[in-house]
Amino acid sequence: MVFKNLKLSDVGNVPVHLNWEKYFGEVKQQAYNLIAKEKFCLFLGGDHSVSIPLEMGFAQTHAREKVGIIHFDAHSDIANEHDGHHWSHACTQRRALDLPNVEPAGLTMVGIRAYMEDELEFLAKYPAIRVISAREIYCQGLTHTYAAISERYQDYRSIYFSIDIDVLDPAFAPGTGTPEAGGLSTRELMELVKEIITLLPVEAVDIVEVSPPLDSANVTCWAALKVIYEIFGAIASRKA
């Protein structure tokens, strides 16, 4: 049994609170407490904005070193503001760059295929942010994609990996809030997740934007579950 060397525990949910400051503060604190125990953490969402406090907690736990962020998504989520606030799901990685130990060269976006105008302007201004578009993956393949990701993290010891399920094509993950055609297959996502988690110092992962009410025949939930198995399998092989 591949998981026999793993001890898994479900520590439950952070109760949702409609006061964002209160809720994000609670998520950040609980993430910090868990990551500080040096356990591998998997967080499940939810709106992608939840990655903002999760990444804050992660960066704070590693305050004396730079941390890397790998962002799998159809969207770059690099807007400064969306729908009138700074803590939107469209601002996730822009808020990450506000953190003192996250630098543009440590941020890698994978599977991107939709942008807002101000996001394109921001990305043009910070070319150190590497965007590996869905098209680049399609044209150049998985080996190229993994190599392009891994070469950026040779001098990193701690990476946070955020997986928006909409990185998948809607054929594989219809149950999500902002689907975009032209995405990865579940197989491609599994391969990249397996390599990244086995070989790079990823210490925390989130899988977000899975929405059962929008799903068809639980396809998206099954895809996310398969990715979770792939993550645990990769962790088990690290220890083997």
Ligand SMILES: [Mn+2]
């Ligand atoms: Mn997205």
